[in-house]
Amino acid sequence: IAFIGVAQRLGWIQVETVAAKKTSASADGKGEALYICPMMCTPPQKEPGRCPVCAMELVKSNQDSRGPSTEITIKPAARRLANIATAPAKAAPVTRRVRVVGRLQYDEGSLKTIAAYVDGRLEKLSIDYTGAVVEKGDRLGVLYSPRLYSAQVEFLLAKRAVDRLDPAARSSTRQANVNLFENARQRLIELGMTPSQITQLEQSGRADSRLALLAPMSGTVIRKLAVEGQYVKEGQSIYQLADLSSLWLMLELFPEDAAALRYGLRVDAEVQSFPGKRFSGRVVFVDPCVESKTRTVSVRVVLPNERGLLRVGDYARATIEVPLSPDGGPVEHCYDPELAGKWIGPKHPHIVQDQPGRCRICGAALVAAADFGFTGEPAAQPEAVLIPRSAVLHVGDHAVAYVETQPGVFQLRRLTVGPITAQGVVVLDGIRAGEEVAVQGAFLIDSQMQLAGNPSLLDPEKAGDAPSEDVPAPDIPLPGGMEMEVAEEAAPAVPIPSDMELVPANEAPESSQRVGRLPEEGTR
Ligand SMILES: [Zn+2]
Ligand SMILES: [Zn+2]
Structure with missing residues (x-):
C-alpha cells in the first residue's frame, strides 16, 4: 500500500478524468495546471513547489478546469499495479x-417416568444401569406387594361370584355382582397391572403378590431412581425412560x-x-x-x-x-x-x-x-441486488461503490443499502444486477477521484445514483483563489481525517455468534 502511495505521488499511476458533458462555455480545452499538497493542507496552487504548511512537495493535479465528473479512467497498467478487481452485482433471494x-x-414430549402404583418392595430390578435400551413391554423389574395380593384375591372372588351366578337370579343381583367384578378389575389396573396381566390372572385363577414392571414404550433408561430390595411408596419413581x-x-x-x-x-x-x-x-x-x-x-x-x-x-x-x-x-x-x-x-x-x-x-x-x-x-422468493461487501465504501451515513461502466472507466454510485448478509450487501438503490463493481482497490479509485477533485466517498453528494450518461455534470467553476471555503471543500486524498469514522464493509456485523444461555433442565 505504501508502494502504491509512492507510485501515485510519483505519477506512475496515471489517471485521467473523463470529461463530462459540458456546456460550450468550457469546451475550449484544458485550463492551467494546478498543484496540490498530498496532505491537502492548502487549496490547489497555480505554481509547483512546496506546501507552505507541511512543506511536502506539491503534486500536479489531474483536475482541469472542466469541472468534476462522476467517472474516472484507470489505465490497464495502473489497474494492475493497484490490483483493482471487479465482480458482477447479482440478483438472488436474500x-x-x-x-x-x-x-x-x-x-421432553418423549419422557416417561415409571413409578410404583402400589406400596411394595422392589424384589428385582432387571435393568440395573442407565443408558439401557428397552423395547415396549420389556420386563424392567418385579414388585412384591401384599396389597396387590389382596386386591387380586378380591378380584378372583368377584369373578367366581359372577361365574357361579344362577342364571335364574334376579337381574339386580346379577348387576350388583358384575359391578363388583368390574370395580375389582379397575382396582387392579390402578395398582399397575396391565390388561394382559389381568387376563393371565383370570386364566390361572391364582393370586400373585409379585407384579412384573413392564416398559410402557420403547426407549432408553435415562435414570434409575431406586435400587433392588428398596421399599417404595405408591407414586415413587423407579425409572425414567426417554425416546x-x-x-x-x-x-x-x-x-x-x-x-x-x-x-x-x-x-x-x-x-x-x-x-x-x-x-x-x-x-x-x-x-x-x-x-x-x-x-x-x-x-x-x-x-x-x-x-x-x-x-x-x-x-x-x-x-x-x-x-x-x-x-x-x-x-x-x-x-x-x-x-x-x-x-x-x-x-x-x-x-x-x-x-x-x-x-x-x-x-x-x-x-x-x-x-x-x-x-x-x-x-x-423475492430477489434483491447483491454486491460483495468489499465493494461498498462506508463513511458516516454514506455508502458508495464504483461501477465499471466501460473497460477502465469507473463511475461513483451512491448506494441505498439494505441488510448485510453472508452473500453480500443488499443494494436497494444505486446498482443494477449484472453491473460490474470494483471489489478490490475501490479505495484507490476513490483517492484518485479525490485527487481529481471529483465527487468521492467523502463528498458523494454530486455522485449519480443511476447510470449517469444522461445526467450532465454540474457546471461548477473551479475556484482558483485562497478563500477558506475552498480549503474546507477540498477533501484530502490520504489519509482519511481521524474524526471521520471509516467502517470497512467487511467488518460490519453479520449475525450473532455466541454461546447461548442454556435453559435449566426441566424448565421448559
Ligand atoms: Zn501540506
Ligand atoms: Zn406429531
Missing part, C-alpha cells in the same frame, strides 16, 4: 445466515436473528462429538417473548436421531439460513426443496411425507407444507 451454539436436550429417536436443540438467538424464523425452517447443526458432520433438523418453536436478562429469544429445534449418534448434553453449532425480503423483513413464501409439495406434522416438523396422513409420533393429521409458507416454486 438470506440471513444465523450461527449460534446450543445444547442438545431430551425431547432418543429425536432430540431437541435449544438455541438462544438475538431478537433480530429470531425475527424471521418460522416453524419448519431447516437448521443445520454440527455437534462436538462429530466435527464436520452435518445433522439437519427443523425449527419447532420460537419463544414469543424476549428473555429480559439475556435479551435473547429461545428457539427449539428438533433433530432426528434414528441412528443414535446424537448425545444429550452435547454442544451443537447451528447454522440457519433465514430467508428475508430485500428490505430485511420476513418473506411470505420460502423455498425448501425437501418440503416442496410435501406434508409435515403440525407439532413434529421432522415428520415429512409425500401424502396426507397422520403423524407417526402424535397421530395428528399432517398439514400441507405450503400452509406453513413453504412454496414448491423456487422463483416465489
